[in-house]
Amino acid sequence: MKTLKFKTNIQCSNCLAKVTPKLNEQSGIDSWNVDLQDPERTLTVETENLEPDDIKKAVLKAGFIANVK
Template identity: 40%
Template sequence: MMEILVFKTNVTSKKKVSMVAPLLTSFPTIRQWNFDLQDRDKVLRIESTELNPASVELLLLTAGFNCRELDY
């Protein structure tokens, strides 16, 4: 089953998105992802099957970024 996870991040530019892109793209259960840099929360939306939000938070943390799941 496909689910959409939404995260607040501190990824603030296209350059920073390009730093995390390889990590997100390599995750096998992530189908699509995108950042909304215009949003005040710099939202990361992920379409995935079987993805633990804590895994995404840890993934971005290893790249030097903060990430927290939002309730929507």
């Protein structure tokens, strides 16, 4: 399993509610979390086989940006 980390523009719990369905429907994600207390709003994803671009696309579908840290 690999851990991917992204800097995001997910700012609040309402934003998190918008991105949750997109990440939950992305096959290949074992778990994920956004640290809203972190100034970089770090998204951490545990996956077996996904690449960073797969995660970035899922986040973008919700209207947010994720850049690899």
